[in-house]
Amino acid sequence: MTNEKKMSTPAAPIPERMSGNEAVAFAIRQVNPDVMPAFPITPSTEIPQMVSSYIANGLMDTEFIPVESEHSAMSAAVGAESAGARSMTATSSAGLALMWEELLLAASNRLPIVLTLVNRTLSGPININCDHTDSMGARDTGWIQIYAENNQEVYDNYIQAYRIAEHRDVRLPVMICQDGFITSHGVQNISLLPDQPVKDFVGTYAPEEYLLNPGKPVAVGPYAVTDYVMEARKAQREAMENAKQVILDVADEFAALSGRQYGLFEEYRTADADYVMLIIGSAAGTAKEAVDELRGQGKKVGVLKLRVFRPFPEKEIAEALANCRAVAIMDRSENYSGQAGALGSEVTAGLYRQHSDILAVNYIYGLGGRDFTTEDAAAVFEELREGVEEGRPVGQYRYVGLRG
Amino acid sequence: MRTDITKINEKTPYQDLTEGLMVFAGGTAKLFKTGEWRNNTPVWDSEKCRQCLLCTPCCPDSSIPVMSGRRGNFDYDHCKGCGICANVCPFGAITMKEGMEP
Numbered sequence: 173m174t175n176e177k178k179m180s181t182p183a184a185p186i187p188e189r190m191s192g193n194e195a196v197a198f199a200i201r202q203v204n205p206d207v208m209p210a211f212p213i214t215p216s217t218e219i220p221q222m223v224s225s226y227i228a229n230g231l232m233d234t235e236f237i238p239v240e241s242e243h244s245a246m247s248a249a250v251g252a253e254s255a256g257a258r259s260m261t262a263t264s265s266a267g268l269a270l271m272w273e274e275l276l277l278a279a280s281n282r283l284p285i286v287l288t289l290v291n292r293t294l295s296g297p298i299n300i301n302c303d304h305t306d307s308m309g310a311r312d313t314g315w316i317q318i319y320a321e322n323n324q325e326v327y328d329n330y331i332q333a334y335r336i337a338e339h340r341d342v343r344l345p346v347m348i349c350q351d352g353f354i355t356s357h358g359v360q361n362i363s364l365l366p367d368q369p370v371k372d373f374v375g376t377y378a379p380e381e382y383l384l385n386p387g388k389p390v391a392v393g394p395y396a397v398t399d400y401v402m403e404a405r406k407a408q409r410e411a412m413e414n415a416k417q418v419i420l421d422v423a424d425e426f427a428a429l430s431g432r433q434y435g436l437f438e439e440y441r442t443a444d445a446d447y448v449m450l451i452i453g454s455a456a457g458t459a460k461e462a463v464d465e466l467r468g469q470g471k472k473v474g475v476l477k478l479r480v481f482r483p484f485p486e487k488e489i490a491e492a493l494a495n496c497r498a499v500a501i502m503d504r505s506e507n508y509s510g511q512a513g514a515l516g517s518e519v520t521a522g523l524y525r526q527h528s529d530i531l532a533v534n535y536i537y538g539l540g541g542r543d544f545t546t547e548d549a550a551a552v553f554e555e556l557r558e559g560v561e562e563g564r565p566v567g568q569y570r571y572v573g574l575r576g
Numbered sequence: 577m578r579t580d581i582t583k584i585n586e587k588t589p590y591q592d593l594t595e596g597l598m599v600f601a602g603g604t605a606k607l608f609k610t611g612e613w614r615n616n617t618p619v620w621d622s623e624k625c626r627q628c629l630l631c632t633p634c635c636p637d638s639s640i641p642v643m644s645g646r647r648g649n650f651d652y653d654h655c656k657g658c659g660i661c662a663n664v665c666p667f668g669a670i671t672m673k674e675g676m677e678p
Binding site: 343404 | 588589598600604
């Protein structure tokens with residue numbers, strides 16, 4: 173199985189400037205997975221393009237398969253991973269939608285594939301910019317989902333991904349998500365790790381059971397009659413629940429290597445906060461900037477940035493929000509339930525089950541790449557404050573920056 | 577992780593199933609008697625049969641066994657009664673009969 177060795181001394185960092193796509197492609201080169209089938213789609217196209225260049229230049233020896241669609245990309249990844257090869261792909265938006273059927277197969281066959289997703293909205297109206305409609309739509313496919321605020325986190329999350337996916341208590345595929353264009357194309361400072369410590373951290377893939385294993389025949393993905401489906405799903409759910417601890421353990425080991433500590437979420441100035449904004453992805457950076465400005469005015473506000481959406485850390489979120497007076501749950505996707513966004517539904521359900529009765533307001537923001545500004549964040553915090561301190565009614569399911 | 581799958585059945589608790597329901601053996605499809613689904617049944621007339629073996633590769637379920645270059649009777653445990661064999665036979669040596677029994 174994967175390398176279980178603990179790292180004790182941090183590796184010497186390499187300062188660079190990169191976009192999110194460059195950062196994840198650089199990490200892919202360092203990890204050098206066995207097989208990468210991919211099909212280009214904006215804004216993730218650069219990832220397979222850069223990996224292809226690395227391969228052509230002899231810097232890595234991944235078998236790159238230029239497939240004819242994303243349906244084929246995930247099918248090929250499922251086949252390669254079943255055969256015993258460490259596999260991955262990259263996609264966005266409609267590409268992820270075309271993989272839908274195989275996403276569920278990758279998870280139910282317990283194949284530790286890694287997908288680097290560059291979040292882009294789904295049509296329609298057709299649009300190429302960032303929101304989380306694609307990955308939130310795939311939230312029930314059985315994949316672990318880890319989100320990044322910036323290029324550094326995308327890089328770090330990818331390096332941790334195989335250790336989580338391939339862990340014997342998990343054996344599930346992992347989706348590493350970053351915001352389209354905002355993160356994927358925005359160039360920022362980044363601290364890279366040298367190649368060898370990354371390779372040592374990720375380790376060599378040695379699955380116990382795989383198709384190309386002479387003398388040990390195995391059938392992957394057989395038909396299950398009614399007597400087995402519920403039991404198979406329950407076992408898969410337990411693997412997802414196990415992932416929570418594995419994600420934390422891998423994060424601790426990664427911290428020893430890199431000096432950067434990750435968790436299920438990041439709490440930013442929440443310790444004494446009355447009002448907290450719960451948010452995913454690049455907009456968390458904007459929210460933190462707003463928090464700094466508002467803290468300067470004496471307002472007790474904070475940000476809870478969710479990193480891991482699957483498995484969903486319901487109890488941990490409810491505990492983190494236990495001492496605040498109100499939370500704004502920020503969804504970057506509209507799922508037309510008429511009740512709440514994806515994050516809004518799950519967080520409010522979690523608060524209820526943990527017997528929390530804080531004011532929880534669900535906001536939809538940033539659809540189709542709409543800017544989310546520090547002023548927007550400040551207005552949300554002010555609305556929470558008015559709701560709690562002035563008793564002004566606040567709607568439960570609102571849009572940020574909507575005309576009309 | 578390798579499990580003796582002959583010990584797994586519909587009473588097995590979920591914790592004891594194989595990961596992803598992997599099957600650790602080869603050729604296990606033989607044990608699944610899909611012939612039970614049959615509504616029509618092909619009947620082979622060995623007198624009319626010239627052993628041209630056109631029927632064998634046309635069978636989608638590999639239910640026409642061949643030994644030493646000659647076909648034998650149908651494998652009714654796996655034949656689903658599709659009738660392709662009867663349709664391709666040039667000599668009228670295969671007829672379709674309604675029901676499960678030959």
